[in-house]
Ligand SMILES: Cc1cc2nc3c(=O)[nH]c(=O)nc-3n(C[C@H](O)[C@H](O)[C@H](O)COP(=O)(O)OP(=O)(O)OC[C@H]3O[C@@H](n4cnc5c(N)ncnc54)[C@H](O)[C@@H]3O)c2cc1C
């Protein structure tokens with residue numbers, strides 16, 4: 114089959130890009146790995162999150178905001194063509210604090226960023242009593258929260274499913290269970306799968322999550338990424354008990370409460386541990402004491418794909434032009450930007466966003 | 480109560496205790512499976528779903544589906560994973576949701 118782009122890795126990042134390329138009239142072939150892969154796209158927290166992103170890199174804050182702003186329209190378009198309701202809600206989100214001091218410290222950082230962003234950083238500080246009016250079930254230990262109005266959440270599995278459906282509907286080819294083991298360049302890029310099949314395309318995007326650690330160096334990328342584990346707990350379905358999500362706890366449209374956000378440097382190990390599960394559960398109960406009685410029905414661990422500074426990497430290979438590396442931690446938040454704006458950059462169009470600050474060069478030792 | 484229950488206890492016992500479900504007394508075999516005993520007693524609808532309020536009852540009988548939830552001492556529990564004991568006070572889980580939708 115003829116394709117303009119081969120996309121290696123068919124989870125959220127690869128499929129968002131494939132979707133956007135198809136909208137630009139490009140032909141795409143998506144090759145995804147097997148079920149033994151680590152897949153952050155199936156184990157994440159579903160936040161479309163702005164607050165706290167890019168505190169030391171306003172360009173990342175802006176890119177995140179650009180994606181958040183594109184989300185409503187993107188989700189409506191996906192929903193319309195595939196019939197999936199992504200349950201996108203962007204009515205703000207919280208960061209909770211148990212003591213005033215750390216809250217104040219964070220507010221000071223947000224004020225600095227807000228200035229750098231020309232004032233476009235709509236957040237407010239809610240002290241305990243104000244927060245209690247917004248969230249009547251909040252616990253007495255919570256000192257306050259930062260409410261950021263650009264934050265939101267959605268159902269990430271429906272996002273994955275609708276992207277995969279829509280890419281196929283628009284004529285993209287998506288092949289699952291074909292891990293790529295070698296990539297070389299002759300006239301075209303020759304992409305060899307583990308079963309020996311060779312696929313060829315004039316351009317390709319490496320969006321294989323942690324799989325890029327092995328594949329990247331073949332094309333001259335340094336791909337300096339590492340896994341970072343996050344554990345997640347899911348409760349039984351409960352009546353609505355919170356109005357907005359936060360980075361550590363949210364209630365999904367179907368009623369379950371999702372509890373999360375451990376950050377563990379444990380290598381390629383996505384198991385759950387009792388110690389971390391009980392720590393994140395205790396923190397959730399401190400925020401919403403009613404959760405003490407809730408039953409947990411599932412838990413899992415998943416691996417984030419982290420660059421040294423936590424920002425995305427958008428890089429065209431310097432040794433083999435036409436080969437691109439795209440990888441990021443916040444692939445749900447950035448899916449709208451990846452679908453709407455990244456394809457112009459891959460195509461080398463003059464409409465492309467300037468992504469220079471996200472190149473691998475920033476990690477080069479000078 | 481529906482006396483024409485299609486469920487029959489295949490090893491009846493004389494060791495009976497009283498429990499209540501939404502305030503109504505039921506005489507059930509001590510130590511038996513709670514979901515099975517309530518089904519035999521004619522109950523079909525154990526709970527309402529917390530979001531839409533739809534009625535639900537036991538489905539898998541092996542702890543996997545969470546459709547048999549009931550409320551005991553303020554906690555939702557799986558009836559199919561619970562034994563009958565004397566004096567259990569059982570409530571229909573998320574009953575208020577069901578009434579809202581009636
Ligand atoms: C616990 C947790 C919570 C998170 N919460 C959020 C959140 O709330 N909001 C947010 O925006 N982001 C969140 N993230 C991050 C987000 O999930 C990831 O950024 C995103 O899923 C990355 O998508 P991906 O497609 O790059 O990688 P993955 O989902 O990891 O997928 C990589 C794909 O590449 C394929 N692959 C690998 N090797 C090969 C190969 N050799 N050949 C072919 N295919 C290959 C795999 O099969 C896989 O399908 C979270 C992550 C974790 C772990």
Ligand code: FES
Nearest residue numbers: 538540544545559
């Ligand atoms: S009937 Fe399925 S969990 Fe009890």
